Amino acid sequence: MDEVKIDKEIDARGSFCPGPLMELVRNLKGAQVGQVLAVLSSDAGSAKDIPAWVEKAGHELVRIDEMEAGVRRFVVRKRR
């Protein structure tokens, strides 16, 4: 399967709740529909918060990559 191309990656590692989500929301606002953004988070709350927000906001969660210990990368496509 083709790897989805990431247009922009946001490093929110070390950011406290709700920092990573806020970074994603802010960056996605300025992106074009169809663009793919990734956000790196070491905040455990993001694991549930980011997918919940993506669904509510009507975007697409392409995948979640498990990176180094405790860090996840959320890959999101802007849908609207």
Added chain:
Amino acid sequence: MERLAIILESGTTDKLLAASILTAGAAAMGKEVRIFLTFGGLMAFRKGAQEGLLLPKEFAGQEEELARRMEAKRVPHWLKNFQDAKEIGEVHLYACDATMSLFDLKKEDLVPEVEDVVGVATFLNAAEGAQTLFI
């Protein structure tokens, strides 16, 4: 549109932080947030009143440790959370006019994030039907 209303009465850092995180989260989830600042909650929004930690009795003696932990975990300042929330969503901060009058405060004594000075009836009217919290 889903709405959240917060009556922020406490001016201690723990509750300001909790209210600010709830506000940021709600703004991210697309909820409109209206906050009514009264008593201690309003005093915390005076210009220059955002430095240091103010903690309730339950945290007595833990001020230094908590300050260290918050710095180590890079916990954002509560005012920054309110600013971020305003940037990404629809968030309105109002000052309680009775508290303003009690402490002889003028609107220009408050940080610019506070938009207006209103009475309790105006706030309750604006908050009608919203999920409401008293913090």
